[in-house]
Amino acid sequence: MLTDYLKKLRKPPHSTHYRTLWQCVHLDVFLFPGLLLLATIGLVILFSASSQNPHAVELQAIRLLFSFALMFSVAQIPPVSLQRYAPALYVTGLILLIVVLLAGHIGKGAQRWLNVGIMRFQPAEIMKLAIPLLLAWYYHRSQLPVTLKSVLIALPIIFIPAMLTAKQPDLGTAILLIMAGCSVLFFAGLSIQFMGSSSALTLLCIPMAWYVLHDYQRQRILTFLNPERDPLGSGYHIIQSKIAIGSGGIFGKGWLNGTQSNLHFLPEHSTDFIFAICGEEFGFAGSMLLIALYMFIVMRGLYITLNAQDTFSRLLAGSITFTFFISFFINMGMVTGILPVVGVPLPLISYGGSSMVTTMISFGILMSIQTHRKLVTT
Amino acid sequence: MSTLIIFAGLIFLLVIRLAYLQIYKNDVYATQSTQNWLDLVPVEPTRGLIYDRNGVLLADNISVSSLDVVPAQVPDLSKTLSALRKVILLTDNDLVQFQKQLKQHRRFDEIPLKLRLSEEEVARFAENQHRFPGVRIKARLMRRYPFGDRFAHVVGYVGRINAKELNEIDQTNYSASHYIGKLGIEQFYEKALHGKVGYEETENDASGKPIRTLNEIKAIPGKNLYLTIDSNLQIVAERALDGHRGAIVAIDPATGQVLAMVSEPGFDPNAFVLGISYNDYQALQASNEKPLYDRALRGLYPPASTVKPFLALEALNEGSITPQDSIYDAGWFQLPNSTHRFHDWQRYGHGTVNLDKAIAYSCDTYFYRLADKIGIRRINHILSQFGFGTPTGIDLDHELSGVVASPEWKRKVKGARWYDGDTIISVIGQGYMQATPLQLANATAILANHGKRFVPYLLQGEQLPGAHYNEQKPIALDPIVLNDETHWDTVIRAMQNVVDLPQGTGYRFGQHRKYTVASKTGTAQITVRRRNPNEEDNQEALPEKLRDHHWFITFAPVLQPKIALVIMTENSNNAVKAARIILDYYLEAEQNVNRLSQKTEKTAS
Numbered sequence: 017m018l019t020d021y022l023k024k025l026r027k028p029p030h031s032t033h034y035r036t037l038w039q040c041v042h043l044d045v046f047l048f049p050g051l052l053l054l055a056t057i058g059l060v061i062l063f064s065a066s067s068q069n070p071h072a073v074e075l076q077a078i079r080l081l082f083s084f085a086l087m088f089s090v091a092q093i094p095p096v097s098l099q100r101y102a103p104a105l106y107v108t109g110l111i112l113l114i115v116v117l118l119a120g121h122i123g124k125g126a127q128r129w130l131n132v133g134i135m136r137f138q139p140a141e142i143m144k145l146a147i148p149l150l151l152a153w154y155y156h157r158s159q160l161p162v163t164l165k166s167v168l169i170a171l172p173i174i175f176i177p178a179m180l181t182a183k184q185p186d187l188g189t190a191i192l193l194i195m196a197g198c199s200v201l202f203f204a205g206l207s208i209q210f211m212g213s214s215s216a217l218t219l220l221c222i223p224m225a226w227y228v229l230h231d232y233q234r235q236r237i238l239t240f241l242n243p244e245r246d247p248l249g250s251g252y253h254i255i256q257s258k259i260a261i262g263s264g265g266i267f268g269k270g271w272l273n274g275t276q277s278n279l280h281f282l283p284e285h286s287t288d289f290i291f292a293i294c295g296e297e298f299g300f301a302g303s304m305l306l307i308a309l310y311m312f313i314v315m316r317g318l319y320i321t322l323n324a325q326d327t328f329s330r331l332l333a334g335s336i337t338f339t340f341f342i343s344f345f346i347n348m349g350m351v352t353g354i355l356p357v358v359g360v361p362l363p364l365i366s367y368g369g370s371s372m373v374t375t376m377i378s379f380g381i382l383m384s385i386q387t388h389r390k391l392v393t394t
Numbered sequence: 395m396s397t398l399i400i401f402a403g404l405i406f407l408l409v410i411r412l413a414y415l416q417i418y419k420n421d422v423y424a425t426q427s428t429q430n431w432l433d434l435v436p437v438e439p440t441r442g443l444i445y446d447r448n449g450v451l452l453a454d455n456i457s458v459s460s461l462d463v464v465p466a467q468v469p470d471l472s473k474t475l476s477a478l479r480k481v482i483l484l485t486d487n488d489l490v491q492f493q494k495q496l497k498q499h500r501r502f503d504e505i506p507l508k509l510r511l512s513e514e515e516v517a518r519f520a521e522n523q524h525r526f527p528g529v530r531i532k533a534r535l536m537r538r539y540p541f542g543d544r545f546a547h548v549v550g551y552v553g554r555i556n557a558k559e560l561n562e563i564d565q566t567n568y569s570a571s572h573y574i575g576k577l578g579i580e581q582f583y584e585k586a587l588h589g590k591v592g593y594e595e596t597e598n599d600a601s602g603k604p605i606r607t608l609n610e611i612k613a614i615p616g617k618n619l620y621l622t623i624d625s626n627l628q629i630v631a632e633r634a635l636d637g638h639r640g641a642i643v644a645i646d647p648a649t650g651q652v653l654a655m656v657s658e659p660g661f662d663p664n665a666f667v668l669g670i671s672y673n674d675y676q677a678l679q680a681s682n683e684k685p686l687y688d689r690a691l692r693g694l695y696p697p698a699s700t701v702k703p704f705l706a707l708e709a710l711n712e713g714s715i716t717p718q719d720s721i722y723d724a725g726w727f728q729l730p731n732s733t734h735r736f737h738d739w740q741r742y743g744h745g746t747v748n749l750d751k752a753i754a755y756s757c758d759t760y761f762y763r764l765a766d767k768i769g770i771r772r773i774n775h776i777l778s779q780f781g782f783g784t785p786t787g788i789d790l791d792h793e794l795s796g797v798v799a800s801p802e803w804k805r806k807v808k809g810a811r812w813y814d815g816d817t818i819i820s821v822i823g824q825g826y827m828q829a830t831p832l833q834l835a836n837a838t839a840i841l842a843n844h845g846k847r848f849v850p851y852l853l854q855g856e857q858l859p860g861a862h863y864n865e866q867k868p869i870a871l872d873p874i875v876l877n878d879e880t881h882w883d884t885v886i887r888a889m890q891n892v893v894d895l896p897q898g899t900g901y902r903f904g905q906h907r908k909y910t911v912a913s914k915t916g917t918a919q920i921t922v923r924r925r926n927p928n929e930e931d932n933q934e935a936l937p938e939k940l941r942d943h944h945w946f947i948t949f950a951p952v953l954q955p956k957i958a959l960v961i962m963t964e965n966s967n968n969a970v971k972a973a974r975i976i977l978d979y980y981l982e983a984e985q986n987v988n989r990l991s992q993k994t995e996k997t998a999s
Contacts, residue, residue: 067466071497202397203397258415258423259423259427260427261412261415261416261423262415262416262419262420262422262423262424262426263420263423263424263426263427264416264420265416265417265420265424266416266417266420295412295415295416296427299416300412300413300416303412303416304409304412307405307408311401311405314401318397318398334397338397341401341404345404345405345408348408349407349408349411352408352411352412352415353411354407354408354411
């Protein structure tokens with residue numbers, strides 16, 4: 017009985033090939049163990065970063081379980097269905113963004129969150145998926161390669177939600193939104209020259225962006241350019257995290273032996289600055305291993321992108337992989353002081369749930385793209 | 395392919411940077427990290443003080459010695475706590491509060507275990523200090539409310555920051571603070587009172603002991619607040635209630651400044667500062683007297699006959715009645731096509747009654763007719779103009795808006811249609827309408843002002859220590875404009891008769907005073923008793939909780955009013971008597987001189 021069932025599951029009626037068990041459950045044989053390992057390492061670092069607070073680790077583990085479950089569910093949805101809902105998801109996300117912004121104006125101060133039961137949710141996170149989905153859907157329907165007209169249509173799709181997010185104010189997520197959107201254009205074959213000239217145009221827009229930014233965001237950029245300018249304020253993070261990382265040396269001080277990370281007044285030390293603890297306690301070697309693990313996941317993402325069978329899947333997979341890469345790069349860049357502090361969490365390791373959920377859903381999509389391919393004999 | 399090149403390039407950059415920091419510059423950073431590391435210690439700003447209008451302190455800070463624990467430096471927390479109990483008296487409540495704080499703080503934070511150590515305890519701990527690493531005595535400032543329960547509802551209190559508040563505040567600014575305003579002025583003006591955190595950057599040795607302070611950003615203390623409250627008047631008002639439950643609100647009609655705001659009984663806010671125990675809090679909550687309930691701000695009561703002057707104004711204004719029109723009151727009123735009789739509170743009626751007498755005697759029949767003439771729309775129109783049905787906008791949180799009942803309201807809330815009888819009953823304030831004492835005081839002030847409206851407020855001014863005094867300006871709203879301004883005088887003259895005519899419902903207020911006064915009484919029934927002429931209404935025979943609530947609204951002097959006053963007594967008819975005591979105190983010349991001299995002192999200093 018059971019063997020019959022399994023047989024049917026692995027070889028559907030119209031297929032000529034057996035599927036592997038991994039494919040049956042729509043999980044990727046490389047991504048899944050990679051992500052699991054990354055999440056485990058994250059919990060280990062978090063225990064140290066939270067000053068050995070088991071409560072924080074427990075909470076984070078629950079969020080991880082929830083996110084993995086979501087990833088698993090999303091992986092079951094074939095890309096064709098995802099395509100169908102792309103426009104609706106985008107419009108919903110945009111409305112929620114506006115709602116949150118208006119609510120923020122009415123209430124006091126920054127408002128990025130919507131409260132939904134067990135987790136607070138940031139509508140900007142929806143856009144991280146909705147923008148690439150909508151653009152991939154759009155380019156899948158129109159002709160490739162990209163035309164000037166299609167780029168002009170894509171730009172507002174990317175920049176309207178990005179501006180709304182920057183205004184919240186959440187510069188980090190806004191940058192990720194732009195990256196996610198532009199990467200679709202890039203994978204759609206927009207020429208390097210074009211990207212180059214538009215980057216030049218963006219540079220020209222910087223004075224304008226300066227005007228849009230909130231005061232504390234300007235402070236952060238100024239502080240990045242010169243950390244000593246404000247050693248007790250925003251510059252403190254960068255100075256302290258450089259000391260933490262630098263004092264780690266080649267092999268680090270060992271787990272739970274970090275001193276720098278336990279300092280007062282590094283409120284982000286378990287969220288955005290958690291990489292500093294990794295650098296301090298596990299040293300250069302540990303950081304390299306972590307980067308290698310991230311790159312392993314990224315390479316698998318690229319492989320899936322190259323093997324995707326239609327334009328929609330290829331663009332979406334490319335954008336997801338690129339966004340994952342760019343978020344861990346920006347985070348490590350800002351913690352080591354080569355990029356300004358813009359508030360991007362380290363994927364799957366930083367404490368917090370909102371971006372973790374999105375990241376895991378996007379990996380669910382990647383796995384769905386990989387495991388729903390129609391096998392053709394070559 | 396180009397993707398790969400970009401990725402490789404960026405990763406290369408990162409690797410180079412890490413190698414530079416961790417290998418090339420390792421010794422520099424290692425030195426900084428282990429030998430002389432820098433620490434940034436937040437410094438708590440001093441909380442602003444709260445004064446009344448004459449400079450009397452209502453909330454101040456006293457310095458206390460507290461026993462602080464840094465969990466990260468304690469080898470075995472539970473052992474330490476039990477050993478500490480032998481040296482210092484720790485109540486179960488202290489430990490419960492401490493465990494709560496423990497969850498919210500980082501392990502390197504100082505968490506107060508017990509505030510207010512006695513000198514003896516300080517000495518005893520000092521002897522034993524070596525046994526308790528990570529436990530130390532620290533000088534702190536603690537909030538104190540010198541008047542105890544007198545100003546509890548207005549001034550409010552501070553308490554330890556709880557998990558929910560922690561999510562809402564700017565955590566950086568509160569990194570050295572343990573307290574936050576929870577109620578009243580302390581809550582509403584939390585931002586001004588708290589101030590801004592300061593920092594001390596210290597250079598520490600390897601064991602973490604500070605060697606020297608390198609850099610310092612001074613904490614900016616909170617602002618001192620001066621309230622519009624006159625504490626003398628507040629105390630007189632509270633005493634005038636004579637132990638009865640109730641509320642008193644006094645407003646200066648010329649500005650909207652709240653001179654007194656009493657809700658009786660009160661509670662001791664000092665208990666909340668130390669962290670009230672669960673049992674004590676339950677006792678306060680469960681008490682029949684409801685001491686935690688701010689009757690002045692949040693008590694919803696039927697306004698009863700106090701709405702009559704406002705409605706008379708509307709009827710005059712739209713020409714439905716004239717001051718001379720009179721009716722014959724036989725003790726009841728009947729709608730056409732109906733047999734139901736609406737009874738007057740006076741069994742056999744008041745005889746021939748014009749507007750003047752109708753207000754003075756509080757004649758129900760006269761107003762039943764008036765209601766039938768002007769209808770519910772006009773009634774609600776004027777009540778809304780006097781601020782009923784919406785919060786007054788006073789500078790306190792949690793104000794309630796009360797109810798001005800309309801047919802739409804009844805359909806939505808009660809799911810029933812509006813009957814003509816609902817209109818009739820609303821004119822004596824016994825229908826669905828509900829108002830807070832504050833709203834009624836606000837409306838009385840507007841009446842005293844001939845329609846000029848101000849938002850009532852409690853903050854007279856604020857001052858950063860050493861900086862100049864920043865006065866709060868009154869906020870004027872659009873005035874109520876009548877077709878004929880003399881209608882104000884008509885109604886106010888009638889209200890004077892309430893206390894001046896022997897048959898007036900407020901005659902008990904008494905004569906022989908040096909000021910003129912305009913008033914209106916109100917009786918809000920608790921039980922539904924039919925106004926039956928055959929039934930004697932004997933209040934004394936009823937259990938206390940079922941007796942009527944009594945209102946008294948008043949302002950004085952009639953020309954250029956200095957005070958608009960509302961008194962509400964629950965299950966007691968003490969309101970008129972209390973009003974006399976309060977107005978006598980506030981308006982008698984001698985007292986006035988005293989107050990003036992106090993004021994000049996304040997401006998001189």
